[in-house]
Amino acid sequence: MRFEPRLLDEIRARLTLSDLVGRRVTWDRRKTQPGKGDFWACCPFHQEKSPSFHVDDRRNRYKCFGCGASGDHFTFVCETEGLSFPESVERLAEQAGVALPAPDPQAARREKKRAGLAEICEMAARFFEAEFTGSRGAGARDYTAKRGLKSETLSEFRFGFAPDSRDALKSYLAAKGVPEADMAEAGLVIRPDDGRPGYDRFRGRLMIPIHDERGRVVAFGGRTLSPEGQPKYLNSPETPLFHKGVMLFNAHRAREPAFKAGEAVVVEGYMDAIALWQAGIHHVLASLGTAFTEDQVVRLWKFAPEPVICFDGDVAGVSAAHRAIDRIFPVLKSGYSFQFSFLPDGMDPDDLIKERGVDGFRQEMGKAQALFDAVWEREISVSRIDTPERKAALEKRFDDLIGTIRDDRVKRRYQLDLKFKLSNLFFEQSRQTRRDGKKSPDAASGLGIARERVAASDDFGTERLVLGLCMRFPHLLDRNFERFAGLPFTNTLHRQLRDILCRIVDDLEAAPIADLTSSFDEPLRDIMQEMMLETIGLQEQGKAEFSALNHRFPLLKSNPPEDFVEAAYLHFLDLLELNALEEELTGELTTADEHLDEHSWARIQALTQDLSRRREECARDEADLAERARKIRSAPPVAAAQ
Structure with missing residues (x-):
């Protein structure tokens, strides 16, 4: 049904947006100015500790400066109550006392x-x-x-x-x-x-x-x-009222609990949903005996940004999860995804609740895999990568799947992360092949060899830290590509690795990862080994605490938020550029000892001022990061999903 703008404006005029939103949030008294129609609160759409959600009564708009959510009265009701736009108009018109026109x-x-x-x-x-x-x-x-x-x-x-x-x-x-x-x-x-x-x-x-x-x-x-x-x-069969591919069982009951909990659990059958509801887990929904459709995927995001799909841990459950993945990928969008939980020993949710109680079920939900990890495991579990052709086939399967994503930003993020993860996999496979039949040193010994063979420099630690962060968090490299590509690395191997990483990012769709990893010479293989020990060696041996990256940046063990990691990464880039600037000034001063003219003096003055400013900025950033790091370390561990 179409509604005239005049009608929508009348509803907005009769209902104060801050009153509507205020039913869901608690206003921050320090920032809020009711007299100016200016209201601030913690965002109802994502977890945060400081208020970044703003309501402007004069403009009848809200916006979160943290997650980007924005809209008006009708958008807010749609997002918080899972209603369609016409339903939200009907709901608010009734509250406002505005008569709706008769439909055609x-x-x-x-x-x-x-x-x-x-x-x-x-x-x-x-x-x-x-x-x-x-x-x-x-x-x-x-x-x-x-x-x-x-x-x-x-x-x-x-x-x-x-x-x-x-x-x-x-x-x-x-x-x-x-x-x-x-x-x-x-x-x-x-x-x-x-x-x-x-x-x-x-x-x-x-x-x-x-x-x-x-x-x-x-x-x-x-x-x-x-x-x-x-x-x-x-x-029931398809009827004018009932469409299996659109509807979700228990949706009308789960809407409010899901909003309050900030999460939703999706199970395969309605008896499982009823068992969980009875146990007190009211934010539960179920499909209706069909594979997930795109309509159901989008509808589930009205309940939570990352619903947990809970499947039995048997072959049928895993197959159902794999089918769901193919339905989810085309409609993925920024800020929305899914998690997958596979229950142990072929149990269904009802069995698990009866045997281990609600706490046992929540523990299993806390182990849920991210969509990215579920996709990776699905493809790797059925792949052999012992020949160039098989490596190429695996890479193509990933490319084809990622190619179905319509959101360009999400597609690029998947391309980056999977390309780098494939490079790790192919590198490890080739390393094992070369050592086949030989006595292989353990991971800690490999780390020592890598350090011995790569020449140290004044910037050895920071350069290696930046490279490690790029490999673990490829999106940081992508966002700061031009700056990273021009970094003044002093170590030759570091420059080589920088160029390889840039090539992967700059030519995502055409750069064959298998070709890159097979072309490494031995010293570069050593440095790559150190970079990747965290994921391919030490974790398997239970020695993750010796990871080179975690050793250089220990706070990573505390799983800091993404914005902190990015701020630290940018600070490390500043340090490398600052060191290069100091070397440049030293060179200018050395030259000036032999020949000082007006141009050289102006150059020295400019470099000195720039260097002083950059040092102050780095010092402030370092102090801010240190304070944030202290709070992250002192924060209590994140509780299991409720």
């Missing part, structure tokens, strides 16, 4: 039809509930008791029972004046093509209503109670 006749007819079908589904839900509590529902009640479902849960989710009868529901609805054609359109009755009388779709099944995001019953899921019954779970 065709839309009105469609809405009336949908409302009629929803009313029929509601009648069916009441019928199934009555049957569940009656004499014919004894078997269904026994099943729910064995599943450990409490009476409050049965009531909340409106459990029902469909009698094992050809026309029990059909007769009930007919007695209430519902035409058989409407029963069929609602997905409750099947009408044979040969003209025979219609019959109930659900028979002898435990019934669970499926609601839309407005809380209306629009479909049903039925679980067979017979050991021989097939299929085990049967959902």
Whole structure:
């Protein structure tokens, strides 16, 4: 439905944005100036400790200067309550006392039809509930008791029972004046093509209503109670109300808890979702027996920026996760992703809750893999890289998958991270191949060899630290490419490695990683070995504390926030440039001892002033970083996901 700008302006004028937002946040008293319509709070869309979320009542706009979220009244309701734009307009119009225009006749007819079908589904839900509590529902009640479902849960989710009868529901609805054609359109009755009388779709099944995001019953899921019954779970067919590829089970209940928790858990089936809800995990949703669609992926992001998809740890669960990955990649966007949790020993969420309780489930959620790691594991687990052709095939699979991402910024980030991770993998594989049949030194010895073979310089530590950070955090190199490419490295091998890293970034789509790693000479291999020991050697041996990068930058062990790492990286670049500036000034002074003219004197003065300014800036930055580092070290460990 389209709404006139005048109508939207009237709603905005009647509702103060700060009042609307104030239901979700606590205003910061120090920065907020109510008299000027200027309000500040910690952002409701991401975790932060200092208020960067701003509401301007004069302009009817909000903006977070941390995560970039912005919008007006309608956007805020859409994002915090998971509503569509028309639904948010209806909600706010009602609050503001603004009458909405009547929809056009065709839309009105469609809405009336949908409302009629929803009313029929509601009648069916009441019928199934009555049957569940009656004499014919004894078997269904026994099943729910064995599943450990409490009476409050049965009531909340409106459990029902469909009698094992050809026309029990059909007769009930007919007695209430519902035409058989409407029963069929609602997905409750099947009408044979040969003209025979219609019959109930659900028979002898435990019934669970499926609601839309407005809380209306629009479909049903039925679980067979017979050991021989097939299929085990049967959902309503596609109807004007129900679209499997769009809807999510429990969405109307999960919206508010997910917003408050800042997270959402996604499980494979509605019985798993109900078990978690009963255990107190209310921010849970479930797919409806189909593979994730792009529509469902985008809809899940209305509940949390990185929902955790929880799958059984068996082959079927892993396969379902892999299918989900292919659906997720095309619609990835900045700030939104998914995590994957594979439960142990083939358990499902219900089993895990019963065996280890809510704390055990949350511990498993805390181990969830990032999407990037899940993709990497999926491809590497089925790959051999013992020939150039197989390396090229692996690289192409990654390229093809990343090529489906429509968001250019996210695509480039994936290209960077995967290219660098592939370079590590191929380098390690070639190193192992060269040492095959020979006695290989352990990781710590390799680190010593690398240090011995690479000549030290005054800037050895800082140069190596900058290179290590670039390899571990490629986006830092990408954001500061021109500056990094011109860094005055004093060590020849460091300059060579700098040029290789620049080549990877500058030619992401064409630079074959396998070719680069195979062309390294022995000294460069040594320095690469030190750079990559953190991920390919020491962690495998349980010696990550000896990692060269972590040794030079110990705070990395505390998992500092990304903005701190970038600030430190830029400071290290400043130090290298400062050292080069000092050398340049020393050279000018040496030359001036032999021949000093007006031009040389002006040059010395300019360098001296620039050097003094840069030293002061570096000193301030170093003090700021030291203070932030102190706070990071003293901060309590991050708790497991709740």
